[in-house]
Amino acid sequence: MTATVGIIMGSQSDWDTMRHAAELLDELGIAHEAKIVSAHRTPQRLYDYATGAKDRGLKVIIAGAGGAAHLPGMAASMTPLPVLGVPVQSKALSGLDSLLSIVQMPAGIPVGTLAIGQAGAKNAALLAAAMLAPYDTELGHRLDAFRAKQTDAIAETPQ
């Protein structure tokens, strides 16, 4: 099946965070791909990925990076597709560096920035699903079911 969501990350070390986006996309039945694409270590790979993404059929890109996290912004600059940025929790500054690098885009090229770490990766997948659902009725039903199940799982009384 052709991927509709592309997950990219700056390093293998980001996968432990970004796999949570992939797992949620799997759960929601959204075709996706995951690639290591570094803005500074593999700039040509980033250029090729971002400039070719729309023609390959991708609809949304989720980009995770840590530290000086320019990957989401650089990707967004080279594609008309929406880019969701996930700040990976860094060792030195616990992801605050990643967050500020990703969220503080100057006006003109947006990156939809999520929370630091695992929560951000999961929510990026859910936000991608919400962006695609208005054009895919079945996916909309699956997203509704996901939310209903989540609601049902919350006990009213703490144990």
Ligand code: RP5
């Ligand atoms: C960034 O540098 C990556 O996104 C990663 O979060 C961070 C550290 O990369 P490694 O040194 O673990 O490869 O490019």
